[in-house]
Amino acid sequence: MTTRNIDVVIIGGGPAGLAAACTAKQHGAKDVVIFDRNDWMGGILNQCIHDGFGVEETGLSMTGTEYAEMYMQQARDHGVELLKGAMVLSLSNDRELVVVHKKGVQQIKAKAVVLAMGCRERTRWNILIPGTRPSGVYTAGVAQSLINLYNIMPGKNVVILGSGDVGLIMARRLKFEGANIHGVVEILPYASGLPRNVVQCLDDYDIPLYLNHTVTCIEGKEQLEQVTISQVDEQWNIIKGTERTIPCDTLLLSLGLIPENELSKQAGVALDPVTGGPVVSEKLETSVPGIFACGNCLQVYDTVDMLAIDAKHAGEQAALFSQSIKKQKKTTEIMLQAGEGIRYVIPQKIMQTGTIRCTLRVKKPQKNVTIQANSDNKILVKKKQRFVNPANMVSFSLRVTQEILDGKQSVEVYIV
Amino acid sequence: MSEKTHEITCIVCPLGCRISVTTSGKTVKCVEGHTCKQGLMYARSEALNPCRMLTTSIFVDNGEWPLVSIKTTKTVPKKQVFSVLEQIKETRVKAPVTCGQILLKNVCNTGIDVVATKTVKKKP
Numbered sequence: 001m002t003t004r005n006i007d008v009v010i011i012g013g014g015p016a017g018l019a020a021a022c023t024a025k026q027h028g029a030k031d032v033v034i035f036d037r038n039d040w041m042g043g044i045l046n047q048c049i050h051d052g053f054g055v056e057e058t059g060l061s062m063t064g065t066e067y068a069e070m071y072m073q074q075a076r077d078h079g080v081e082l083l084k085g086a087m088v089l090s091l092s093n094d095r096e097l098v099v100v101h102k103k104g105v106q107q108i109k110a111k112a113v114v115l116a117m118g119c120r121e122r123t124r125w126n127i128l129i130p131g132t133r134p135s136g137v138y139t140a141g142v143a144q145s146l147i148n149l150y151n152i153m154p155g156k157n158v159v160i161l162g163s164g165d166v167g168l169i170m171a172r173r174l175k176f177e178g179a180n181i182h183g184v185v186e187i188l189p190y191a192s193g194l195p196r197n198v199v200q201c202l203d204d205y206d207i208p209l210y211l212n213h214t215v216t217c218i219e220g221k222e223q224l225e226q227v228t229i230s231q232v233d234e235q236w237n238i239i240k241g242t243e244r245t246i247p248c249d250t251l252l253l254s255l256g257l258i259p260e261n262e263l264s265k266q267a268g269v270a271l272d273p274v275t276g277g278p279v280v281s282e283k284l285e286t287s288v289p290g291i292f293a294c295g296n297c298l299q300v301y302d303t304v305d306m307l308a309i310d311a312k313h314a315g316e317q318a319a320l321f322s323q324s325i326k327k328q329k330k331t332t333e334i335m336l337q338a339g340e341g342i343r344y345v346i347p348q349k350i351m352q353t354g355t356i357r358c359t360l361r362v363k364k365p366q367k368n369v370t371i372q373a374n375s376d377n378k379i380l381v382k383k384k385q386r387f388v389n390p391a392n393m394v395s396f397s398l399r400v401t402q403e404i405l406d407g408k409q410s411v412e413v414y415i416v
Numbered sequence: 417m418s419e420k421t422h423e424i425t426c427i428v429c430p431l432g433c434r435i436s437v438t439t440s441g442k443t444v445k446c447v448e449g450h451t452c453k454q455g456l457m458y459a460r461s462e463a464l465n466p467c468r469m470l471t472t473s474i475f476v477d478n479g480e481w482p483l484v485s486i487k488t489t490k491t492v493p494k495k496q497v498f499s500v501l502e503q504i505k506e507t508r509v510k511a512p513v514t515c516g517q518i519l520l521k522n523v524c525n526t527g528i529d530v531v532a533t534k535t536v537k538k539k540p
Binding site: 046049050051061062063065066067148149150151173176177194196198199203284386387389391392405 | 425426427429430432433468469471472473475481482483485486487496502516533534535
């Protein structure tokens with residue numbers, strides 16, 4: 001096994017990995033290498049042929065594929081080494097990796113590591129839908145890759161469970177390819193995807209959206225034959241007598257995403273049970289020094305633009321770390337905590353003074369609210385929002401002073 | 417000319433206001449329910465001439481992928497979406513295809529072109 005020393009290793013060549021690699025190079029890291037286990041770079045962007053990418057970042061609405069091409073070109077221009085078909089088998093807490101690729105197995109010693117492994121889709125088994133196990137049950141992202149990359153149609157008569165953006169976009173995509181979409185079923189009283197997608201993917205094609213409903217049975221011997229949908233009450237209990245069957249050959253599941261952190265766990269990185277991603281400081285550094293996290297393995301983002309902002313920050317910090325391995329002096333560490341009405345806030349830890357970027361998600365939709373951050377009974381931030389929604393991440397800046405750090409009190413973020 | 421009322425969900429921001437627009441032929445008579453200027457503009461154009469950006473894919477012969485993703489260079493009037501899709505479906509192109517390359521000109525006489533949004537190399 002050969003050994004190689006690298007300044008900044010990036011695990012995953014999706015949008016987060018590419019953005020982090022570019023800034024790592026810009027901030028003086030000599031060699032920056034991205035490992036991706038696919039035979040292509042760009043990750044999930046390659047199957048996202050719809051537009052709406054890069055609007056906040058560039059002012060242009062690009063397709064996912066165009067956005068990927070733009071970043072791959074930037075990465076090449078910056079001299080980032082892109083290694084496709086390269087799978088990271090292990091990661092240790094002193095930043096040693098074992099990677100297998102076409103030329104064999106290699107041991108890597110990295111000065112800094114950026115985790116950018118992305119996420120996985122929730123499946124039927126995560127929510128335990130009863131019934132038989134026929135073919136024809138797909139996660140929305142898998143169906144998207146079959147259609148957009150491999151030219152394979154999953155079926156003709158489709159029901160979609162979950163109204164997240166991927167599910168909505170797949171409804172339109174299947175419609176364009178001649179399938180009948182019998183409905184999108186959502187357990188919540190509101191659509192979880194963007195209003196834009198509800199309008200342009202469902203309303204435009206008269207596809208029904210069943211709110212407060214869920215799939216309660218999957219039936220079929222070889223191929224899926226029908227699903228049962230039922231109405232639920234506020235506690236998500238099935239309301240008896242509301243069951244109805246829909247004949248179909250395909251069920252797409254758009255149930256949300258789970259950050260992928262198998263390697264992070266190996267390295268001993270502490271994970272946040274709410275986000276499913278690593279606990280990070282304002283530098284996006286995990287609990288293991290020199291290991292940084294960004295992209296959907298840190299938290300599931302709703303737009304690539306927001307994701308890229310944070311990923312660039314992680315890349316920059318990894319580059320700075322790789323150049324000054326000298327021991328960081330032990331600093332005070334205070335927590336940033338999610339209070340009333342807030343599901344989570346990132347970063348979870350604050351270790352330095354300065355203006356830091358925070359992102360959060362609220363628990364439920366609400367109109368005319370203020371998001372506040374408090375420390376020691378002092379209000380640090382007040383951000384008015386006309387409308388908040390769990391599907392839309394909120395970002396704000398927090399100025400951390402020496403006084404706040406010295407107070408050793410955690411900062412709490414909440415809704416008023 | 418008879419009046420027609422369009423019920424529109426605004427897509428300008430996540431608020432998703434319900435706006436109702438009354439039109440008579442090609443003129444807007446009344447807009448209700450919007451809460452900002454952009455919403456008003458969106459609702460007017462959506463009532464008079466709704467248009468959509470179209471993204472789909474085209475067959476590629478001899479490419480590293482069987483398909484190349486495409487988009488229309490301008491938004492397509494909603495009424496013509498399926499006829500444009502029809503013509504796109506009948507099209508085949510040969511690899512290599514470069515991102516940004518025009519693959520179809522003046523699709524369905526709309527004056528709109530179809531361009532590749534991805535680079536597909538020849539099969540190795």
